[in-house]
Structure formats: structure tokens, C-alpha cells
Amino acid sequence: MAKTSDVLGEQQLGVPAEQELFINMGPQHPSTHGVLRVLLKVDGEVVTDAKADIGYLHRCFEKIAERRTVTQVIPYTDRTDYLAAITSEWAFVMAAERLMDVEVPERAEYIRVIVGELQRIASHLIWFGTFALDLGATTVFLYAFREREKLLDIFQKLTGARMLYNYLRIGGARNDLYDGFADDVRRFLDDLEDRLHEYHTLFTGNRIFESRVKGIGVLSAEDAIKYGASGPVIRGSGVPYDVRKAHPYSVYHRFDFGIPIGKDGDVYSRYLVRMQEFYESIGIVRQALDQIPAGDFIGKVPRRMRLEGDAYARVESPRGEVGVYIVGRGEENAWRVHYRSPCFTHLQLLGPLGVGGLVADMVAVIGSIDIVMGEVDR
Amino acid sequence: MYEWLLGTGMSQSLANIIMGVLKSLIIIVFLAVSALILVLMERKVAGRIQNRPGPNRLGPGGMFQTFADAIKLVSKEDVVPSGADKAVYILAPLVIFAASVALWVVIPFGPNLVVQDLNIGLIYLAAVTGINVLAFLMAGWSSNNKWSLIGSMRSAAQLVSYEIPLVLTLVAVGMMAGSLRLGDVVAAQQGGIQNWFVFPQIIGFIVFVVAGMAEANRKPFDLPEGESELVAGYNTEYSGFRWAVFFLAEYANLIVFSALATTFFLGGPSGPFLPPIVWFFIKTYAVIFVTMWIGWTLPRIRIDHLMNLGWYVLIPLALINLGWTGLYVLWRG
Amino acid sequence: MAEREDKARPEGETAGAQTFPEEIQPVVDLLNKHYPDLSPAMRADGWLEVVVDRQQSPEFFRFLRDTRGLEFDYLSDVTAVDYEDKGFQVVYHLISIGLRADRTHRRLCVKINVPRDDARTPSVVDIWPTANFHEREVYDLMGVVFEGHPDLRRILLREDWVGHPLRKDYVDRRPPRPRVVEKAPGSWR
Numbered sequence: 019m020a021k022t023s024d025v026l027g028e029q030q031l032g033v034p035a036e037q038e039l040f041i042n043m044g045p046q047h048p049s050t051h052g053v054l055r056v057l058l059k060v061d062g063e064v065v066t067d068a069k070a071d072i073g074y075l076h077r078c079f080e081k082i083a084e085r086r087t088v089t090q091v092i093p094y095t096d097r098t099d100y101l102a103a104i105t106s107e108w109a110f111v112m113a114a115e116r117l118m119d120v121e122v123p124e125r126a127e128y129i130r131v132i133v134g135e136l137q138r139i140a141s142h143l144i145w146f147g148t149f150a151l152d153l154g155a156t157t158v159f160l161y162a163f164r165e166r167e168k169l170l171d172i173f174q175k176l177t178g179a180r181m182l183y184n185y186l187r188i189g190g191a192r193n194d195l196y197d198g199f200a201d202d203v204r205r206f207l208d209d210l211e212d213r214l215h216e217y218h219t220l221f222t223g224n225r226i227f228e229s230r231v232k233g234i235g236v237l238s239a240e241d242a243i244k245y246g247a248s249g250p251v252i253r254g255s256g257v258p259y260d261v262r263k264a265h266p267y268s269v270y271h272r273f274d275f276g277i278p279i280g281k282d283g284d285v286y287s288r289y290l291v292r293m294q295e296f297y298e299s300i301g302i303v304r305q306a307l308d309q310i311p312a313g314d315f316i317g318k319v320p321r322r323m324r325l326e327g328d329a330y331a332r333v334e335s336p337r338g339e340v341g342v343y344i345v346g347r348g349e350e351n352a353w354r355v356h357y358r359s360p361c362f363t364h365l366q367l368l369g370p371l372g373v374g375g376l377v378a379d380m381v382a383v384i385g386s387i388d389i390v391m392g393e394v395d396r
Numbered sequence: 397m398y399e400w401l402l403g404t405g406m407s408q409s410l411a412n413i414i415m416g417v418l419k420s421l422i423i424i425v426f427l428a429v430s431a432l433i434l435v436l437m438e439r440k441v442a443g444r445i446q447n448r449p450g451p452n453r454l455g456p457g458g459m460f461q462t463f464a465d466a467i468k469l470v471s472k473e474d475v476v477p478s479g480a481d482k483a484v485y486i487l488a489p490l491v492i493f494a495a496s497v498a499l500w501v502v503i504p505f506g507p508n509l510v511v512q513d514l515n516i517g518l519i520y521l522a523a524v525t526g527i528n529v530l531a532f533l534m535a536g537w538s539s540n541n542k543w544s545l546i547g548s549m550r551s552a553a554q555l556v557s558y559e560i561p562l563v564l565t566l567v568a569v570g571m572m573a574g575s576l577r578l579g580d581v582v583a584a585q586q587g588g589i590q591n592w593f594v595f596p597q598i599i600g601f602i603v604f605v606v607a608g609m610a611e612a613n614r615k616p617f618d619l620p621e622g623e624s625e626l627v628a629g630y631n632t633e634y635s636g637f638r639w640a641v642f643f644l645a646e647y648a649n650l651i652v653f654s655a656l657a658t659t660f661f662l663g664g665p666s667g668p669f670l671p672p673i674v675w676f677f678i679k680t681y682a683v684i685f686v687t688m689w690i691g692w693t694l695p696r697i698r699i700d701h702l703m704n705l706g707w708y709v710l711i712p713l714a715l716i717n718l719g720w721t722g723l724y725v726l727w728r729g
Numbered sequence: 730m731a732e733r734e735d736k737a738r739p740e741g742e743t744a745g746a747q748t749f750p751e752e753i754q755p756v757v758d759l760l761n762k763h764y765p766d767l768s769p770a771m772r773a774d775g776w777l778e779v780v781v782d783r784q785q786s787p788e789f790f791r792f793l794r795d796t797r798g799l800e801f802d803y804l805s806d807v808t809a810v811d812y813e814d815k816g817f818q819v820v821y822h823l824i825s826i827g828l829r830a831d832r833t834h835r836r837l838c839v840k841i842n843v844p845r846d847d848a849r850t851p852s853v854v855d856i857w858p859t860a861n862f863h864e865r866e867v868y869d870l871m872g873v874v875f876e877g878h879p880d881l882r883r884i885l886l887r888e889d890w891v892g893h894p895l896r897k898d899y900v901d902r903r904p905p906r907p908r909v910v911e912k913a914p915g916s917w918r
Contacts, residue, residue, distance in 0.1 A: 072885065154695040164447060230696075332805070358822075
């Protein structure tokens with residue numbers, strides 16, 4: 019009697035050959051970072067085909083957004099990429115501002131940059147912990163979360179929430195930075211730099227770790243562009259594409275920062291790119307704290323925000339290029355909101371990157387792409 | 397004890413049987429107690445390495461945590477997956493527990509504290525560790541779950557491959573002691589720390605500890621139950637008390653291999669001032685602590701690298717150790 | 730200090746002729762040379778946009794990807810909007826990346842109008858493989874069929890879902906699930 023999952027697998031991957039086994043790396047699995055189902059055909063331990071099956075976390079974000087005013091949509095954008103909520107909000111808010119031609123005051127832009135880069139650090143800390151956990155190093159996971167706790171305390175003092183902030187508004191932010199914010203953040207950043215050194219010693223140079231990630235899941239530069247990869251995935255393959263440098267938004271053109279680029283396009287390169295991004299983000303936050311002017315934290319916004327026309331805004335989130343396309347037809351509600359999710363595009367890479375490797379390598383590849391199902395399914 | 401039983405006038409065979417039963421009970425109780433202690437120790441050690449306290453709610457220092465866990469596990473519903481091979485499914489935990497207990501028969505806790513000091517002790521050990529493989533295969537196959545199957549295939553490959561360096565080190569130990577009996581191995585290391593076998597056989601010690609960690613499925617060699625890859629490998633479909641048995645057997649294996657390392661290389665139950673059995677435990681737990689320390693620091697190794705390590709690195713090292721020990725024994729005269 | 734690129738409103742619009750920012754002018758010139766009847770326009774958010782007929786689109790997209798000076802090798806997004814009586818509009822956002830690290834990345838938005846009763850358009854998967862999942866999502870939620878797509882099936886919704894929810898005229902026709910309340914054995918009620 020064929021099991022249902024076997025039947026579905028055959029439909030999507032073809033009947034397995036003599037030696038092959040069809041496995042479901044099912045929606046519930048410790049390593050798939052959310053409800054992702056990966057259909058695998060394996061021959062012994064070697065993966066011969068892999069496909070992602072998504073939609074388990076679809077919450078109709080785009081349809082709901084058509085029935086809310088723009089400010090009411092912001093909490094929903096938080097919940098798409100919930101590990102990097104600020105950047106998701108930022109993309110949406112930026113698209114709406116371009117549509118309505120709203121001027122954002124300088125101080126508000128600096129606040130957004132600081133909070134956005136801190137969010138990048140927080141998101142990369144989770145990525146780092148879970149990546150290590152997938153490879154078996156449980157201790158590193160707890161160290162990363164220890165750092166993240168301190169950062170979440172800062173966020174809580176600033177916005178009132180630890181993970182889903184609802185902080186950005188059309189024209190600025192909801193509230194200004196609290197007194198002592200700069201000191202808290204500077205202290206945290208100094209501490210983080212020491213800890214990063216510790217992590218490198220513990221994890222990066224480890225022989226077992228290197229043998230698990232070097233040469234695994236190689237993505238060439240041409241394939242990366244063809245498959246629409248972005249963020250650390252495309253930069254790990256050697257393409258220097260970063261939205262903050264290619265099409266600078268907000269006040270990023272005022273900061274001196276580099277974009278780390280990988281050499282080999284394997285899991286190790288993507289790992290190193292993200293580790294280096296910690297340092298770059300620390301640099302940006304320090305510069306922003308030095309340069310931040312006094313002023314308003316939110317600009318002049320019309321009382322009734324009517325949307326007319328269409329606009330597409332992109333930001334560089336920790337996972338890649340997040341884009342929001344808003345279409346308005348003269349009302350307060352958007353006519354159409356579309357959220358372009360980097361992880362959605364990256365899931366197409368599971369086949370090309372995973373085939374030929376072992377099942378354990380599949381886990382490493384999924385970890386290196388840094389998937390958050392909230393933004394894949396919306 | 398034995399003489400007292402004979403003194404009451406019962407036949408020799410009956411006295412033998414009673415002695416045997418008593419010794420087995422002592423071993424089983426000892427195993428249960430030490431598994432309980434080990435579980436807590438592991439959680440505390442892991443916690444401290446990870447910069448957190450570990451269990452500390454139940455009892456002073458979290459002492460009663462394992463009792464609470466045991467009670468919880470025993471009270472769970474007994475689930476057998478549909479489509480599972482029922483008989484094999486139920487037998488697998490028993491087989492592995494039996495294998496773990498059987499290893500304790502020859503281990504000397506002290507000068508006269510051995511269940512049965514077989515004169516082929518070393519060979520007996522090599523043979524019984526092979527039963528582990530059978531148990532894992534039974535568990536993985538009978539679960540009717542592809543992930544369990546993969547886990548048990550991995551464990552079969554791992555256990556069989558790491559038997560060989562293990563046995564080769566045993567041969568070297570036997571060579572130095574001049575006998576296969578564990579009591580003689582311990583006796584040959586009496587008289588001070590300079591007689592411990594670890595000094596001429598440092599390579600052998602390292603090979604034994606690494607191979608022992610692989611045999612006991614400890615991190616970084618815990619692929620068969622690789623949590624983040626295979627959910628729980630061969631363990632996936634086991635819950636409640638059956639899972640507790642696997643869990644206990646894993647700790648029993650760990651303590652066995654550490655006890656063997658102590659017996660073969662660190663002088664067994666011997667040392668100044670304190671009674672020998674106390675030294676035995678100190679040394680065993682020291683080895684366990686180092687094993688845990690290594691385990692919680694390193695990431696998990698991949699299956700093909702594991703095979704490479706076993707065949708291309710450990711076996712040549714074990715052979716070198718064997719040759720070197722032979723030369724040493726000849727030189728010593 | 731360099732200027733932000735997102736604010737690119739053209740300064741003053743004369744009827745018919747638009748002035749483009751200087752980085753975008755070469756793209757407009759190339760487009761006008763090969764496809765003179767398209768009228769590219771600047772959008773409020775700094776993107777150049779052009780509306781193309783769906784019959785021309787495969788050839789036009791290849792032209793965009795392969796011509797020197799355009800080289801739009803990166804497809805950022807494929808999405809669709811339901812304009813009720815005017816039909817659907819499939820929107821493609823393209824960027825030219827190459828291996829440059831500076832700010833010479835060109836951007837272009839291509840829109841294709843599709844009638845409501847014949848909602849189909851050629852697929853671009855063989856031009857930009859990344860379109861695979863994006864087109865499946867548009868098919869799933871909006872119901873636009875992409876001809877030539879290798880594996881056009883639902884992606885976010887269940888395989889057996891009926892209807893395309895993002896359409897403005899979508900009505901949820903699922904039968905209400907019967908609510909059954911069972912007494913637990915031995916309950917006190």
C-alpha cells in the first residue's frame with residue numbers, strides 16, 4: 019500500500035530508480051528552519067534530486083493588505099521576515115513614501131539605519147547559532163543567543179517589543195531614541211566584537227567544521243545571477259551586488275562600509291560573508307551614532323494618506339533583497355501590495371546546490387541560505 | 397558470601413546460582429544509579445560549557461531532575477507505530493540493554509570485586525561490543541520509518557568500522573600484560589603511576605578513547621541519532637519507557653568504555669591513600685568528563701569523513717601502536 | 730556627497746516629450762532605436778517603465794537581456810495586478826548587475842497587459858530561470874497562465890484549491906466545515 023507522501027513524491031520527482039529512496043524532509047524537521055518540506059530522492063546517502071515544497075505558512079498577507087490602510091499594514095510586514103522585522107517594515111514604508119512623495123527627516127533616516135543595522139546583527143546571530151546547531155555544535159547556538167538577548171533588551175527599551183517591533187511609520191519612526199540609547203548600543207558593540215573573536219576561535223577554524231562546509235553547495239556567479247539570488251548568497255559567489263551600494267537608499271551613501279564578497283561560492287564562503295557583515299554593520303552603527311543630527315523623528319505626513327500610482331522599493335535585508343511593490347488607485351487602502359521575498363527565490367537553489375551531495379550536506383546548504391518561512395509564504 | 401552460603405548446607409550449584417543472581421542485581425542497580433548520575437552530570441557539564449546553569453530547580457543543584465524525568469518517561473503512553481515489526485521493535489531496547497550489562501561482567505572494580513574474572517576477558521569484550529550493532533539495526537528497521545532506517549544504516553557502518561581499531565588496541569594491551577584476563581592487566585599496572593600502560597601506549601590510549609566515543613555514539617560521532625539531520629535517527633519512533641532504555645543504554649556504554657579506558661591504560665582500581673574502588677570511580681569519571689567536554693565543543697562529523705577517520709587514520713595508528721608495544725615488550729625483556 | 734537615487738522625479742514634463750536623468754538616457758535611446766513605438770516613462774520611485782504587448786514579449790525580453798548597453802541579467806520580481814475591467818497587468822522588475830560594485834546598475838520595469846478572459850502570457854523561465862517560482866505564484870494566486878513554463882502548478886496553496894484568491898472577484902466557495910462536538914469518554918458533563 020503506497021503511502022500518501024510517497025505518491026506525492028513520485029508525482030513531483032519521478033518514480034525512484036532501483037536503488038533510490040524517496041524521503042520527505044518533512045514540514046516538521048529540526049533543520050528546516052520553519053515549515054519547509056524538501057522532497058529528496060536519495061541513493062544511499064547521496065541526494066539525486068531535491069525540490070522544495072512551500073505554502074505551509076501562507077497567511078494571505080497580500081490579500082489582507084488590500085483591506086487595511088498603509089499604517090495598518092506595517093505590523094503585518096513585521097511578520098513576514100520575523101527575524102529581520104525592521105527591514106521588512108522599511109521596504110514597505112519606503113515604497114509608500116515614494117508613492118506619496120513624503121519627505122523623511124534626516125534624524126529619522128539615521129534612526130532607521132541604526133535600527134536596521136542592529137537588526138542585521140540580531141538576524142545574523144540567529145543564523146549563526148542555528149547554522150552551528152544544524153552542524154552539531156550545540157554550544158555555539160547558546161553563545162549566539164546570549165548576545166542576542168542583550169540586543170533584544172535594547173530593542174525592547176526602544177520600541178517596546180523584542181522581536182516584532184511595529185516601529186517604522188510612513189515618514190519616520192514611531193518614537194525617538196531614548197536617552198542612553200547611544201551608550202547602550204556602543205557598549206553592546208564593543209562586547210560583540212570580543213565575542214566574535216571568540217566564535218571564530220571556537221567554530222570557524224575547526225577542522226570538522228571546515229570539512230563539512232568547504233566545497234559544499236557551490237554556486238557559480240553566473241548561476242547566482244540567473245537564479246535571482248541576492249544578499250549573502252550572491253555575494254558568496256563573488257558578485258558584489260548589495261542594494262545599499264547599487265541603489266543607495268536612505269542615508270547609506272554617507273557611510274564608509276565595505277561589502278564582503280566570497281571567493282568560491284560554497285557554504286563556507288557564504289558563512290564567511292555573513293561573519294564579515296557583522297563587522298561592517300558594527301562600523302555603520304558606530305558612524306551613524308556619531309553623525310546623527312538632532313531633529314524630528316517623523317516628517318510631515320498628510321492626515322489621510324491616499325495612494326496613487328505604483329512604486330517598487332528594495333532594501334538589503336540580512337537575507338537578501340526585499341522588495342515591496344505597492345499599487346494605489348486613489349484610496350487609503352492599497353490596491354495591490356506585493357512582497358518580494360529573497361528566500362522564496364533562493365529556495366529554487368535547493369535542487370542545483372543539493373544534488374550530488376549527502377543528506378548532511380543538504381542540511382548545511384539550507385542553513386547557508388538562511389531561510390525564514392514567514393517571508394517565503396507570507 | 398559464597399562460603400557463608402555453603403556453610404548453611406546448600407548444594408554448590410544452588411549457591412553458585414544465588415551468587416550469580418546477586419552479582420547481576422548489583423551490576424544492574426549500579427548501572428541504573430550511575431546512568432542517573434551521568435544524565436545529570438552531562439546536563440550540568442553541557443550547561444556550564446554553554447554558559448548556563450543546567451538543571452537547578454529540582455533539589456539542591458538539580459539532583460532530582462533525573463528522577464523526575466524517569467517518572468515522566470515511565471508514565472507515558474506506550475506507542476508502537478502502525479506498520480512496525482512489533483516483535484523486533486519491542487526487543488531492540490532489550491538487546492541493547494543486555495549488551496551493555498554484559499560488558500560489566502569482566503570489569504574489575506577492586507582487588508576482589510569482579511563479577512567473573514574470565515581468563516579470556518579481552519576476547520569476551522571484543523565479542524560483546526558487537527551485539528550493539530545488532531540492536532541498532534533492529535531498532536531502525538522495525539520502526540517502519542525511512543529516517544530511522546538511514547540512522548541505523550549509519551550506525552551499523554560506524555560501529556563495525558570502529559570495532560577494528562578498538563580491538564587492535566586491546567591486542568596491544570594484552571601483549572603488555574602478558575594475559576587476556578583483566579585482573580592480570582590491572583595487576584601489571586600496580587606499583588605506581590610509572591607502570592600505567594598509558595605511558596608506553598599513549599597512541600593506543602588516544603585511539604581507544606576516540607574509538608570508544610564512536611562506539612558509544614557520543615558527540616561528535618553521534619550520527620546515528622544526529623538530531624538536527626535525522627530528527628533522532630534510529631530513535632525517532634521510540635518514546636516513553638522504550639526510549640528511556642535506549643538512553644540508559646547509551647550512558648551505560650559511555651561509562652563502560654570509560655571504565656575500560658581506566659582499566660587498560662590508567663591503572664584500574666589502584667592508587668595511594670583511598671580505597672581502590674574509589675580510585676576506580678575517580679579515574680572513570682575523569683575520562684567521562686573529558687569525553688563530554690570534547691563532545692560539547694566540536695561540531696558533528698559527516699559520515700564519509702567518519703569512515704575516513706576510522707579506516708585511514710585510526711587503524712594505521714592502532715597498528716603503529718601494536719608494533720611499538722611489541723618492540724617495547726621485547727626491550728623490557 | 731552623492732545623491733540618493735530613489736528620488737528621480739523628472740523636472741518639468743512637457744506634453745509628449747519627457748526628460749530623463751542622464752544615467753537613464755542611454756537606455757531610453759537604445760529602446761527607442763529598436764522599439765520606436767514603445768514610450769518609456771519615468772515612474773515616481775525612480776524606475777523607468779515601459780508597457781509591452783504580450784506577443785512581442787519573448788523577443789523583447791531576450792533583447793533586454795542580450796543587448797550590449799542593456800544587459801538586464803537579473804530579474805528581481807514578477808508579479809501581477811488585477812485591474813478589474815482593464816484586465817490583469819503582469820509586472821516585471823529587471824536590473825542589470827553584471828559584476829560591478831558601483832552604481833551603474835540599470836533598472837527597468839516592464840508591464841504586460843493581459844485581458845481578463847484570456848489570461849495567458851509567454852513564460853520567461855528560459856530567459857531568467859529565477860522566474861520559475863515567481864510565475865508559479867502568480868498563476869496560483871492570480872490565475873495568469875504562463876505558456877512554456879516547465880512546471881506550472883500551485884505553489885503556496887494546496888494542490889486541490891479551487892479559484893485564485895488574489896483576484897478582486899474571488900469568492901470563497903469552500904463549504905463550511907461541520908462542527909462536531911464529541912463528549913470525551915468519562916467526562917463530567
